[in-house]
Amino acid sequence: xxxxxxxxxxxxxxxxxxxxxxxxxxxxxxxxxxxxxxxxxxxxxxxxxxxxxxxxxxxxxxxxxxxxxxxxxxxxxxxxxxxxxxxxxxxxxxxxxxxxxxxxxxxxxxxxxxxx
Amino acid sequence: xxxxxxxxxxxxxxxxxxxxxxxxxxxxxxxxxxxxxxxxxxxxxxxxxxxxxxxxxxxxxxxxxxxxxxxxxxxxxxxxxxxxxxxxxxxxxxxxxxxxxxxxxxxxxxxxxxxxx
Numbered sequence: 001x002x003x004x005x006x007x008x009x010x011x012x013x014x015x016x017x018x019x020x021x022x023x024x025x026x027x028x029x030x031x032x033x034x035x036x037x038x039x040x041x042x043x044x045x046x047x048x049x050x051x052x053x054x055x056x057x058x059x060x061x062x063x064x065x066x067x068x069x070x071x072x073x074x075x076x077x078x079x080x081x082x083x084x085x086x087x088x089x090x091x092x093x094x095x096x097x098x099x100x101x102x103x104x105x106x107x108x109x110x111x112x113x114x115x116x
Numbered sequence: 117x118x119x120x121x122x123x124x125x126x127x128x129x130x131x132x133x134x135x136x137x138x139x140x141x142x143x144x145x146x147x148x149x150x151x152x153x154x155x156x157x158x159x160x161x162x163x164x165x166x167x168x169x170x171x172x173x174x175x176x177x178x179x180x181x182x183x184x185x186x187x188x189x190x191x192x193x194x195x196x197x198x199x200x201x202x203x204x205x206x207x208x209x210x211x212x213x214x215x216x217x218x219x220x221x222x223x224x225x226x227x228x229x230x231x232x233x
Contacts, residue, residue, distance in 0.1 A: 032220055043122070043209050044160075044224040051220055090159065094220075104150070104211075104222060106159045 002027040004093050006107035014115050015083055021076040021110045023091030030096040033074040034104070035065055038088045047089075050074060061085070086114045119143050120212050122225035129200055130233055137195045137228045139210030145190035147214030150222060151183070154207040166193050200232045 007022040025031060032051050036044040048059025055067040065076045074091060091107040119142040129135050139149055148167050152160040164180075166172040166187035174180045182204075184196040193212075197204055207229050211222040 034221070036224070041207075041227070041229065043120075043226040044211075046221060046223070049221060103162060103165065104160075108159050 002031060002093055002095060002105050004091050004105050004107040006089075006091055006110045008110050009108065010111045010113065012113045012115060013081055016080045018079050019077065019081050019085075019112065021089050021091075021112065023074045023076065023107055025072055025074060025091075025093045027072075027093065027095065031093040032096060033065075033067060034092045034094075035059065035063070035074075035076050036090045036092060037061075038090065038109075040087075044090065047076070081112070081114045083114050083116060085112060087112060118221075118223040120146075120210065120223050120225040122208075122210055122228050124228060125226060126229040126231075128231045128233065131201050132199055134196055134198045135200055135230060137197075137208055137210075137230075139193045139195070139212070139225050141191045141212040141223070144212075145214065146193075146212035147190065148212070149187055149193040150211045150213070151185060151193075151195050152209045152211070154209060154227075156207075160209060163195075197230065200230070202232045205230055205232045 003026045005024045013019045034049045035047040038044050047063050048057045050057050050067045058064045063078050088109050088111050090109050092104045094104050121140045123138045151163045154160045163178045164172045164174045166185050168187050168190050172185035187193040207227050209227040211224045213222045
């Protein structure tokens with residue numbers, strides 16, 4: 001079975017400060033990893049994904065994440081946040097191949113609040 | 117590209133009635149669509165996976181007779197909540213995969229807020 005753990009349920013930060021949202025995954029097989037953002041009363045928007053290749057993945061809105069296989073982590077970072085980044089962020093994984101291919105397992109979510 | 121729409125965006129219904137939610141992939145053909153529900157302040161829980169032209173596969177604990185899923189075409193899947201009750205009130209989100217910019221990625225709809233009175 002696979003699982004995704006987001007270590008912080010809430011992260012408050014001031015505008016223009018850097019932020020890191022932590023995500024750890026657990027799986028005995030290869031996985032794809034994703035970060036999604038959800039604004040209030042909306043669906044999920046894909047920020048970035050790791051499928052293979054370079055472990056540093058750049059996404060939209062200035063976000064990036066680094067896949068660390070030894071640490072089984074996929075932390076999301078942004079060097080300088082804006083008020084508009086206030087939202088809930090979900091880390092997710094899916095198995096590569098197999099009968100469960102394509103099914104996403106989500107973390108619990110991290111609410112990022114950017115203060116002026 | 118990779119736009120998924122849902123209709124309606126919100127619905128209020130009386131207990132005992134049925135509600136249909138549509139999920140459409142607007143600019144790509146979705147071989148697989150997924151239905152999730154999300155309770156307030158919680159993460160998304162997968163309800164079922166549907167492949168075009170075949171029966172949906174439901175997750176453990178999800179009543180297939182209560183949550184009817186039809187995936188009649190490569191661009192449309194529907195979720196019907198039958199005999200809805202207040203405990204069915206939730207945010208329902210669909211996603212679609214396949215044929216878009218990346219077949220490994222799920223693209224999500226904006227969600228449907230269901231309130232059962």
